[in-house]
Amino acid sequence: MKRLRGMLAIAVVCLGTGLVIGTTWSSQADGEDAITPGSVQDPVVTKSYVEQQVAALVKAELAKQGTGGGEKPDSAASSSQYEVVSVPLGKKLIAKDSAEFVVRAGKAIAYVPDTNGIADLTEGTDITDGKTVPTNHQILIPRGGRGIMSAEGAKAGLVVLVRGAYVLQAQE
Template sequence: MNKNWAKLIMTVALISTVIVAGSTWSSQADGEDASTPGSVQDPIVTKSYVEQQVAALVKAEMAKQGSGSGSSGDKEQVGGGAEYKVVSVPLGKKLIAKGSAEFVVRAGKPVAFVPDTNGIANLTEGTDLTNGMTVPINHQILVPRSGRGIMSAEGAKAGLVVMVRGPYELQAQE
């Protein structure tokens, strides 16, 4: 009985091997080796190659982003872009941001300038700053709509130093 079992097991193993080998040969003949890593259809690439390609795409996309336009009248220095820019806001001037601009006040005594009832968003605290409210130093501020910004508080002895990301204008205080 042991010989019969051994023959049966050998026969089943041989048939299984032939079936597996036949299906592998058949799929390669049909051109299904594209899923094989390292083949011409699915090459293996290095991490540095992928990083170079992604960096090139990011650089190209950043080049497509435009910055602000020129200035006119008593308006000065229009900024824009994806990086924070350090801006000095002298006494007697106010920084008016375009919609979606962000800023962080680094030095000075700033207050919010908001011409309507809504405010600017203090993202650090999760609060809304309305006209005349003190803007905390080192807090991230988001301007949801154009025409809002900051200026030095009354009685301040120095201007502001602000990091700005996005388009803005420096205007004379009224």
Template sequence: MRLNGYKLTLSVAVVGAALWVGLKIPTMAEGDSTSVTPGSINDPVVTKSYIDQQVADLVKAEVGKQSGGQADQGQQVEVVTVPVGKFLIADDGAEFIVRAGKAVVYSADSNGISDLTDGVDITNGKPVPNNHFILFPRGGRGVTPAPGQKTGLTVMVRGKYELLVQ
């Protein structure tokens, strides 16, 4: 009898498992029909331009956080006219590009300014080539119209500067 009870329990377990599997198969098939369809509202297609815009917005937001929410005025490029008889004096790290006119370097010491286009140092009184990228490693140096020039200079400036009378 004990053997029959074991067979009956085993049979009931097998039938129960079969019923459970039988009930789960249709449910699993129905679950597949509710899976997300690419391009649907649950799984939208995302374009490259959308991603580019989102990344650009995130970068702008991060830059805004780092600069305290204000654009750094020293990073704006400004076109400056330097009249004859005046010096355009740079602060530390300022950058110039002489666009029009003939400029010469002004420096109170023996050091000059860095011409990054040619990779040379231009000392006091020497000409500054037009359309060259000029860096001022230290403030107090600058450019002025060349002697004998009747018109001023047009200079693109990034960084802080001041115009002084000769």
């Protein structure tokens, strides 16, 4: 029985010593590698900051893929929404592949640099270069480089709803 108590006492002492050594060693290691939350090494950020950063990354990626609207071909806008664009006299709206638009105000004519046209989805016809683009008709640009401009003699520019990428260029 004494022998059992002696072995138990030795086991307790060894276990205690191991715990003390392990805890001390662990504390020293943590002190060297630990990063305090909220410090310069690990800053606390707000939800709005994270959302802004993610939105910026998404916009940059969309711009790389060329799926946006705006006067710059690299700008990004939601491809599921129309954007109201004013096309002043002396300028033409040149769309990128698969862009859509609806002329809301003004007298527009088609600008098509080749023999094909732009698709009038409302009537199911092709509109060739120099032909009138009707107001309130949904127009599809099947290939980029085509678009619309104000008709000769127009007194005001155009107001157009655009979905997709486009640029405004001076008329030649």
